[in-house]
Amino acid sequence: ESVITSELKSSESLLQLFSLPLDKNGVPDLVAVKAVYDVIIKANREGKILSAKTIGYGGLAEAVTKMAFGNGIGVDINDRIDPAFLFKPLYGSILIESFEILEGSTPIGKTTDNNKIVFGSDAIAINELMEVWEAPLRSVYPEKAETSGAVETLSFKVTPIVYHKDKLAKPQVFIPVFPGTNCEYDSVKAFENAGAKAVTTIFRNQSAQDIINSIDEMAAQIRASQMIMIPGGFSAGDQPNGSGKFIASVFRNPKMMDAVMDLLNNRDGLVLGICNGFQALIKLGLVPNGEICEITEEMPTLTFNTIGRHVSTIPMTRISSNLSPWLANTKVGDIHRMPMSHGEGRFIASDAVLKILIENGQIATQYVDFEGAATLDGRFNPNGSVYAVEGITSQDGRVLGKMGHSERIGKNLYKNIPGNMDQQIFKAGVNY
Template sequence: DKNYFKNTTADIFADLKTAWLNNLQDLNVCSQRGLVECFDSTIGAGTVLMPFGGHYQATPGIGMAAKLPVESGDTSTCTLMTYGYNAQIGKWSPFHGALYAVVEAVSKIVAMGGDYRSIRLSLQEYFEKLGNDSSKWGKPFAALLGAYHAQMQLGIPAIGGKDSMSGTFLDLHVPPTLVAFAVDTADVRNLISPEFKRTDSQVVYIPVVRDDCELPDFDLMRASYQRITQLIHAGKIIAAHPVRGGGIAEALSKMAFGNRIGFLMEEKAFTPEELKTLLFAPAYGSLVAEIPADVDVNETLDKIPYQLLGRTQEEEMIAIASMTISLQEAQVAWEAPLENVFPTQTDKLVRPAPPTVFYNQRGKAKSSITAAQPRVLIPTFPGTNCEYDTKKRFELAGAQAEIFIIKNLTPAAIEDSIRAMAAKIRESQIIAIPGGFSAGDEPEGSGKFIAAFFRSPRVRDEVMDLLKNRDGLMLGICNGFQALIKLGLVPYGEIRDIDATQPTLT
């Protein structure tokens, strides 16, 4: 097959603008917002970087960052996680596909501010049924060799993984697949997000060159990554984006979307002949970085090779040579390809205007039963994962919070939990059901187990006594809110039997 890295299609287009917009619409480059927003990125309070960054939340994140959960106090230590894989490279060469999967995952960690030397990997492999075909057996072996070569060159181990050789259905076969997941720890104060932050910043390209065998210069990569990490921690690189299959053009566009900060290319950054190839050529391992205007680039990057691409600008457009593209036009093109598959917009509904309501004074309602320090009961069910966050917030507000673990391994354990729960409700002023993935978010709606537990006569009676007679409060978050609906507490204020005509939340 034709060499993936030589197979750029940008030069078939009539002009640079068409090439740029078509590049943004490639399925490996285009927006996946509709898919990303199917998942809750803020299920825990430890989220550090949102899936889409910038004032306009339009620059896609390049990895996950979340603080470590701690039972008390606070921490600045976080975990980072990224992934890498390009099916087109894997199809061309399983060896290169796996190698560059590792490189891509590592480059994303570095662009976020992590140190590549402390990365650990998990390799997820998926191949067609091998049967008795020796050429098929060579594909997973070649992929493992590619990943191993990258690990040895970077000095980072894989500590986990999973493989499958069942990727065949009739005459359909998955491409040779080795997805690299990189995990690392970092200090949240040293992290950056990929969107442009300021106007008039210097935008530089830090390349990792390849040899005749299309293998990266790992010596250069190691030196560059160490220096980039130092500069991010020192505040001299304020945004960075790895270069992937869509080339420099992909990185520049995505960095510009989040804050709608434009880009103006230096006149001599590329010759006209280089524009269509270098701008769109895949360059895994390379990075585009934003450096503040007052930083001396030559002195800062020292012996690391780089190329000054241009500067950020207030005008919301990308300007290269005689070509200009408004950021709005570029973003519309980027978001269009998957809109019909994972929609981000719903059909507009014609509804009557809601009534205008004015509130002229604050509500003065207060509990009829006073407590110097309200007691909050936080029941924790199988799948709950936000109990620490909930407890911490109540304690910061001055309450005395207790996490109570619901045990369900045996009928006797459930009965003991019901008995203990009823007693604890009697001693509390607030019940707070935290969020999570109750029972794995089982089919037909989450929160069913929670609701069933609260319907047990002892617990139900204590809940209603708390709400009706002791002026208590009850809060449900995520799965907890789903349970409140399934119990009838929302919207009726009491635990009642519900039928198919009642509201629910799945």
């Protein structure tokens, strides 16, 4: 609860500097560091600090500017400060925002609602400063992909929600761990918090016998489970030539394939794939076809983000269909914030395939803007997915693939991010 971030929070607060003495080599005095940091920690635990930022090579000027960028809050810097001091490196020093003067600090200025940084007679608009800061590398690292066009905001409703005929007190979910996956711990925690028994098996590939044993173990665990969840990450470094292929090749082993299809066809089980898991599901054909099959050119896929690089962001997604049991605890139209981190999350499909998915209610979630409308705008649709698709299902909804990390939720994980992040996907799977 005492975690704070660096962006300014109020337009009626005070900025103060906790500075550290530096020796001739620019190294802070460690005794002074502890004394100053103890004061800051105490004030923070008492709830007196709104935001804080460490100061580096760019000095106070850089720190003030970056703190102002976050929420566009203006700053009036004390004009009695020596201009040269504003750009002096102050390694280890900390600039804090508070409503009161804190003991041991030096007043630097105050926040305002004029969206400008003011020093004496000089004033620069925050958006102008941000443009100067971002422009030099924009051709190499663009902030968003340029897109145009409009898409329909979908609403597909079915009633009643279908549940499994056989109820278990503690259903089991199998979570395979492959070289490069990195979300298995979060996924296990999410399912266990929802009331499931989560079982993981590591795919070992240091020898031919390791591979054989791993496949046997995984197939056995699938047959003992009611759900499969393929977690996110970068399996095999997203090689060969594309994400999810390593996982897909393992699941195409006859033993694995038979176990998966037995779960779906004979035991009415559920399958979930998030991020890298979604990439694997779509390369297996489990979404949208509901079965492991040969991939053809006509089938949808996930490919490189339109922006041409990895994206890490928390966009908004809207529930477009309640076809899937995984989404039974949501309503069509619900909007959630979804943590995302991927390089190949752009969903693409032909118009003919999109038409079928829309008619069947297989488009589970879409990226939306602040008005809740599906959009191609790169500020809200970070990978450039066609029709703003974030997640799709099999025809009966029991297989769900999505890019957003629904498992990355918990207390104090995010700050300054409004909105609901809990889709209750894992609880819905357990309830099914």
